[in-house]
Amino acid sequence: MIGDAQPLLNQRVVIVGGTSGMGMGAARAASQAGAEVIALGRRPSAKLSAEQSAHGSITFQSLDMTDDAAVEQAFETLGALDHLLITATPPSPGGTFLFQTMADAQAVLSGKFLGSWSCARHAAPKMRKGGSITFTTGGLVTRPRMGASMMMVAFAALEALTRALALELGPIRVNTIRPGVIDSEMWAGMPQTKREAFFALVRERFPAGRVGKVDDIGKAALFLMTNDFVTGAILEVSGGETLVSIE
């Protein structure tokens, strides 16, 4: 493939959360577009050797995005990059407001929000001309769900940070993908029958008539990396999730 078929040729893409799910979908898309992809996550990279050989230009490295010093060191070691995508959401306590402690609330913010902040903060100084940062949130940001108030707040804060950083970091572009329900490892913890019933409801209710695929997010990430007039945008890739109720 040459020319526009490989719009990321000679570019370096770092994906925090690239060891699974949407991040892995984006890693594949960026790799097919010609990029050198570095996929980061907590799991030891040695365990990923089979996947690594299946996706030639993707290399996996360990990183916990909640450890600011480790994030700083990782970007120092990686050196120059062109695009950063953060799909990871570190595990954190849920629970309804009246049963939450201050520590629970702080854990959500320091995981998703400040973890994403830390990656952007340490990557931005290393970005080459034409660089971009893409955060991810979720459809939850538009419609509260019982027990998920702080995650909704973390998503909303990230969407606000997107616009602030698009201004402060320009010409580095800063955008957010707001995914809907995407079939990924994230749902593996839900019992199979419950998950199948939920996905059936999604197919019935979502205007797009199907459950999202990680490759849908890969295509969106590629669009945001390659369209150099898009910044400060929240790109919803949700099959219409936020137009309907799935309660």
Ligand SMILES: NC(=O)c1ccc[n+]([C@@H]2O[C@H](COP(=O)([O-])OP(=O)(O)OC[C@H]3O[C@@H](n4cnc5c(N)ncnc54)[C@H](OP(=O)(O)O)[C@@H]3O)[C@@H](O)[C@H]2O)c1
């Ligand atoms: N899938 C959906 O339907 C959906 C919809 C809307 C929003 N979202 C949001 O997007 C997030 C990611 O979804 P997904 O489908 O890609 O989930 P996934 O398949 O479970 O992938 C999560 C990724 O995050 C990484 N990660 C978790 N904690 C980390 C940490 N502390 N430091 C670095 N990496 C970390 C994981 O890698 P390691 O395990 O190697 O650390 C993994 O690569 C969700 O947790 C959710 O907040 C998902």
